[in-house]
Amino acid sequence: MTRTFFVTGTNTEVGKTYVSAALLAAAGEQGLQTAAVKPVASGCEQTDAGLRNSDALTLQQAMTVEMPYEQVNPIALEPAIAPHIAAMEAGRRPDPSRLAGICRGVMSGAAEFVLIEGAGGWRVPLAPRAFLSDLPRALELPVILVVGMELGCINHALLTAEAIRHDGLPLAGWVANFVRGPQREMPRSDENLMTLRALLPAPCLGVMPFDESGDYRNGAAHLDLSPLLSSAD
Template identity: 70%
Template sequence: MTRTFFVAGTDTEVGKTYVTAGLLASAAARGLKTAAVKPVASGCTETEDGLRNEDALQLQEAMTMDLPYQQVNPIALEPAIAPHIAAREAGRVLDVGRMAGVCRGVMSAGADLVLIEGAGGWRTPLGPRSFLSQLPRELDIPVILVVGMQLGCINHALLTAEAVRRDGLALAGWVANFVRDDMARPQENLATLQSLLPAPLLGIVPHDPGADFRRAAEHLDISPLLSP
């Protein structure tokens, strides 16, 4: 049975890709077949093979299935700006239905675990009346929340968890990712989040300047994601 989760962040630059790749590596260490999708990515670089995104390439490296880049990252946008603005400047329309179709293709490819990584925070716009949060709703899949451990993270985490629940989706788990090494009162913040977030803590990832997802995997426990 394929288990699929949408990985959301409390904000941009909170380590969604780093944690997603770590979760994939943790699953692979348990002998699971894994796949991932980054449906839309801005900040891509032009290569001889076309536009490529560093985050999507990292997911491609971390997963065990051999999928073509276009299936991992179907929508690649060059400017490192909000996706809906980058798409508008490129004359493209970001369509949730098309993204869902690509995701379903990966979900049916035979993996044990599929992780679909979002962009930015939960309410990242795709257009005038659409948001990326509509994708997990369309797919009806639970959410993993990456909390960037820094000042303000409690408010961001609780508001995101509330929005996920209001959208009718389950919060399957959350990860505390220390994006800084100088956070004041880290244990107190962790304790507050654990007492208020209605989902299991999948891991506490220490700050790693090298951002090696293999090291992140050592601090992650995917067991709650695999329980019936």
């Protein structure tokens, strides 16, 4: 049975890729074949092989199933700006239905645990009257929310959870990710975590401490996949 989840965040730069890669690593440690898709990525670099995005490359490294880069990241955009603006400047018009078809191809493959990672937060525009949130809606996917643990995260997390439910999708779980180092760490972090646990309508899959190395394999040890794997049985 293939278990597929859409990963979103409370904002940009909250560690969606770090958490996604850690989830893939944790699933791989349990013997599952894993795959991931980063449907739209801005902030790509020109290479001899074409445009490449560091987040998509991290996912490609973390998964166990071999896939060509173009399947992992079908829409690669060079400027590190909002995807819909980058797409417009590149003369492209991302189509959620086409992206859904690519994701379905991965979901029907050899992987048993698949992650579709979004860009930015939940309601990121792709084109006029098209949003990235249309993709998980088309695929009817449960959602994993990455909460960047910083001032304001409770409001962002609750509003995102409301939007996910409003779109008719279940929140499968959430991960608290400490994205700031010791000099900028979140005050009253334990109390904020307690509030999130009480108010978010889904299990906490893990609390990720700040990791200066950025090695997602360190993060895998802080995750509990049992709510995701049991809910799909």
